[in-house]
Amino acid sequence: MVAAMRMVVCFSMWLSVCQVSGTYIPQEMNRTLQNLWQHYTSLQKISKADLFDGKLVFPREHLKGKMENQMLFMGGVLEAYEKLFGHMLKQLPTASPQLTISQNKADASGTGTSGSSAAGDVRSSLEKLLLKIKELKTNRYGEQVNLLQGLQKLKHIDMDNIKVQSKALRELPWVYEEASSLADNVMRRRRRRRQTRSKSRLGA
Numbered sequence: 001m002v003a004a005m006r007m008v009v010c011f012s013m014w015l016s017v018c019q020v021s022g023t024y025i026p027q028e029m030n031r032t033l034q035n036l037w038q039h040y041t042s043l044q045k046i047s048k049a050d051l052f053d054g055k056l057v058f059p060r061e062h063l064k065g066k067m068e069n070q071m072l073f074m075g076g077v078l079e080a081y082e083k084l085f086g087h088m089l090k091q092l093p094t095a096s097p098q099l100t101i102s103q104n105k106a107d108a109s110g111t112g113t114s115g116s117s118a119a120g121d122v123r124s125s126l127e128k129l130l131l132k133i134k135e136l137k138t139n140r141y142g143e144q145v146n147l148l149q150g151l152q153k154l155k156h157i158d159m160d161n162i163k164v165q166s167k168a169l170r171e172l173p174w175v176y177e178e179a180s181s182l183a184d185n186v187m188r189r190r191r192r193r194r195q196t197r198s199k200s201r202l203g204a
Helices: 002-021 027-044 067-091 103-109 122-140 142-154 162-203
Strands: 098-101 117-121
Touching: 027 098, 027 122, 067 122, 067 142, 098 122, 117 122, 122 142
Parallel strands: none
Antiparallel strands: 098 117
């Protein structure tokens, strides 16, 4: 559960960044996430030292490379969150616990008077976030997710199966040819880009 909570915290931090720098995060979604974060941290009594230990679940260095690689990584992140929220939903009891927001937060938003204010139940809140994740993944990252699923299938190849071994030997020529050609094309494209930049500098 600590690992799951850390992923929720990571997601919360990402949403906070997005909300500051753009308009992709609706206020309702951000409030739902903050209420869930407060609920899980108080429920598990996880210390701030454990939550904010600097170890992100999804390291940001993967978002510094080429745009195609960043898209692929983010597709994997969305896939992971979809599985995580699905797992968290399964862990809930039949009667989903209620979310509450503190008096200070309720008063600041003008929605509370005293004590604590109900903010919906955990199940419906998780389902809302899960739906947003699925929509983003399907509408913007379908190609990347399909590629990731294809890569996952490669991990489950039966290496001990003689039939698989025989077919793999037969397929190796075209696989080797395609892999070599693809790498060669990428190298040529990089050379052309460098040459174009060099000519531009000389012309300037």
